[in-house]
Amino acid sequence: MREAPYGLVSHAKAAYMVRRGLDARRNSRKVPFAIQYLYVATGESMPSASSSDLVLYERDGGVALITINNPPVNALAKDVRIAVADFLEAAADDQAVLVVTIRGNGRNLCGGADIREFNTPDREVRPMTRDLMNLIEAMEKPVVAAIHGPTLGGGLELALGCHYRMVHPDARLGLPEVLRGVIPGAGGTQRLPRLVGFAKAVEMITTGSSVDPGTALELGLVDQMAVGDDFLDEVMRFARNLIACDAGPRRVSEMTVDLDAEAGTALVAEIRTQLERTARGMQAPFRCLESVANTLSMPFADGWVREAEISRETIASVESRSLVHAFFAERQVSRIPDISAATARRTIKRTTIIGAGTMGGGIAMSFANSGLPVTLVETGQEALDGGLARIEANYAATRDRGRLSAADMEARMRLITGAVGIDAAADVDLVIEAVYEEMGVKQSVFRDLDRIARDGAILATNTSTLDVDAIAAVTQRPGDVLGLHFFSPANVMTLLEIVRAEKTENDVIATVLDLSSRIGKTGVVVGVCDGFVGNRMLAPYFRQCDFLVEEGAMPEDMDRVAEEFGFRMGPFRVSDLAGLDISWAIEKRRAETRPVAERFSPLLQRICELGRHGQKTGAGWYRYEGRSAIPDPEVAALIYTRSDEMGIARRAISDEEIRQRMIYSLINEGAKILEEGLAIRSSDIDVVWLHGYGFPRWRGGPMFYADMVGLPEIVATLDGYHVEWGDKWEPAALLRELADAGSSFQEWDEGRAA
Ligand SMILES: NC(=O)c1ccc[n+]([C@@H]2O[C@H](COP(=O)([O-])OP(=O)(O)OC[C@H]3O[C@@H](n4cnc5c(N)ncnc54)[C@H](O)[C@@H]3O)[C@@H](O)[C@H]2O)c1
Structure with a gap:
């Protein structure tokens, strides 16, 4: 060079x-x-931009119009950046041009940096994204951003580089980089506080939250909102008006922040304390704060350089890699090897749910929340009325919190109808069974459905632990049967395990995959086994928790370690919330089929027998004051007794050992699930854990976390445990194979996709 x-x-x-x-x-x-x-x-x-149609250029009188035309979201890919820069130059050189307008074709102005360029050399090709914003701002002729659609991240930074901003009412504006583990690195942390005020900018940048156009106007983030149907026409009028007023460039970088250093420093300290609570374990929100805070003490030029350094550091972080992995894992999850866009879909217009209990009600709400009608079926009027009343109370609570209008609540309730008797399922397209978790009861429902359901109806069970093949086997149409494992509360949780049974037809899977996104769920296709993917992995995790308690750790130690790792809630607090009676009922059933060594500790039984069923009874593993969990000497006494009975001399167990035993047990079981072909990709397992079990997104999921730790290290640790504690710790064959080959779960996924 x-x-x-x-x-x-x-x-x-x-x-x-x-x-x-x-x-x-x-x-x-x-x-x-x-x-x-x-x-x-x-x-x-x-490079000649005119040879590319990624960016278009035209002139209308004194207004030059640069149109980004890079579907689907007008990302700032290398060639787009180069072309925009060239057209800026052309506009600068053309005496006839007095104002420049930048707009986007299609659904938005610009979706920001091209995420596919992360960690590739294309990202570094000049003008880099951040340079482009400065090129725009450096123009001597006024530049107007025409903002429509989701204008986020680099898209908003581009608009911030412009001198004036006009917004369409359908726009959303924000800097969500923190959600990918990075900071806005193209001037966003330096320009936004100068334009909308320090406190608002910190809030938007550290949380990644976006604002609507009305709010943007109030904040001064935009200068004008379009009112008519013809956005371009209004933008052109705005631009011509600038010419008429002889307006010059108005550079955000030259504005001053609205707080002095002293007030700013106090605010930064306060926000940092808040983040220590809300963003525990993460780095990116703190790095965002650091960069925005530089606007208080540095001129734009220095803050901009520092922003680039922080940006580079965050892009290289494991946290960012994990969040980007989560993003792609979610997009990948609906790709099923033997299903394509060409696979036939069945029409789902009418749905019936059998059982108006906890799950049936929540599933019905998911349908109604998405505008889909649904009928709830119970065996008797009383149970049905009870189920419908619970739904209504649930909606009313949301309405009372101001999160649902009365009209919307009414519209949703109207979509949910009730019926007594299974005949209501006779003529529908989809039936979801959510009755008691007993094979006999479920098989009887499916025999009835087989008799009455119309040909081609999809018959789903919401079982969480029973064999879907055995349920399908009682029908004459096992190809129409599958599991739809919703998670509780079903109207809130986004995970849906789509359980493909031995004979489930491809068009059934394709149809419910589409349906899952219509009802706002992330559907993950899994195979039949005890607990499917999520609960099957949970079992060894909980088993380790039991062992650790017997060996010397206390529930509060393990909850703290899990929460420090980033889980929303530790295992014992989760159990208390879900209800220990429910876990105990499942354990009793499982104990009938499991070898003694795999059974849970009797501690759970003893706690349940004291009437301590968890948070709902005011006591479980903890004693509760409101929602606060308080360690209870009564439980501690039970734990010590149990250790004595086992002849175990309790010892101090390090946080590291607790963490490894909890997380590595998940990873080892996940590897076995992959080996057995019960999940398609390791990244699908990650999605299950991110959406269903509160695994920290910024760690990417258990399998990605394993890659980040390094598989050889995990295998070595498991080998040590295997020697010490026996067969349950034997590393899965796939895990050992990948570790020996210096490979990773990600590479394994890629190999299978190829
Ligand atoms: N609760 C959870 O966290 C959870 C999570 C995932 C899956 N599941 C599964 O969902 C299913 C339902 O669980 P739940 O917690 O909602 O139970 P629940 O006891 O709250 O509800 C079951 C309902 O089914 C009704 N019912 C029973 N037999 C019926 C029949 N023949 N026809 C019509 N209605 C009938 C009962 O009256 C009751 O209202 C179970 O298979 C369970 O394993 C539960």
């Missing part, structure tokens, strides 16, 4: 100078922009 002969100038200016053979060092006063960036003249010919 030759040394840049043009000094520090903007890209457009540099290109202008290249053409005219000028030297920036002599012309530096002409460079209008305080924050110039190094244009490295490599001697390459400037």
